[in-house]
Amino acid sequence: MDTIEVITMYFSDDGNIPNHPSLPVxxxxxxxxxxxGQTESIFNRxxxxxSWQNGVFDYHHYHSNAHEVLGVMKGTATLMLGGENGxxxxxxxxxxxxxxxxxxxxxxxxxxxxxxxxxxxxxxxYNIKACESSERPDVLKEIQDVPLPGNDPLFGKDGPLMDHWNIR
Structure with missing residues (x-):
């Protein structure tokens, strides 16, 4: 596999959005x-x-019970990652x-x-959480309990995710 450019970003809990305490985006x-055009089928393989195809919600949200991969199939967008202070x-x-x-x-x-x-x-x-303070501390435990994936969504067992998330 050729060298793949990977950008990593870490986000802290901002009191509304928990973000992940140890894994980077x-x-x-x-x-x-x-x-x-093959994005979804590559993920599935x-x-x-x-999987699904659509857009991204226009409000801050997160998933406390699953990791997620997003692949841009068409167009461009500005996304905010990590919450208001992200x-x-x-x-x-x-x-x-x-x-x-x-x-x-x-x-x-x-x-x-x-x-x-x-x-x-x-x-x-997956669930969809929208920054409700009543969801804590349950979501914090749920985030910690999500198992690590067995494969990188693009490159399987040999992908960069395996190294960046210390799965190997």
């Missing part, structure tokens, strides 16, 4: 640029299932983001053609 810029990033066709459980994400704006595929390791079911 991974961004693979442009990795599927030439195969963006690498055992990231329960970081805005620009994404475009072929970009892939791996969000560990608890990571806040929100669409700030997007082109009219913006479309992503999303999936979860092992096809896990």
């Amino acid at each position: 991974l961004i693979y810029p442009g990795v599927l640029r030439d195969r963006a 690498n055992n990231w299932g329960n 970081k805005q990033i620009e994404v475009g066709e072929g970009d892939v983001l791996v969000l560990p459980a608890g990571t806040g994400h929100k669409k700030i704006h997007a082109s009219s053609t913006f479309k992503v595929a999303g999936a979860y390791p092992g096809g896990m079911d």
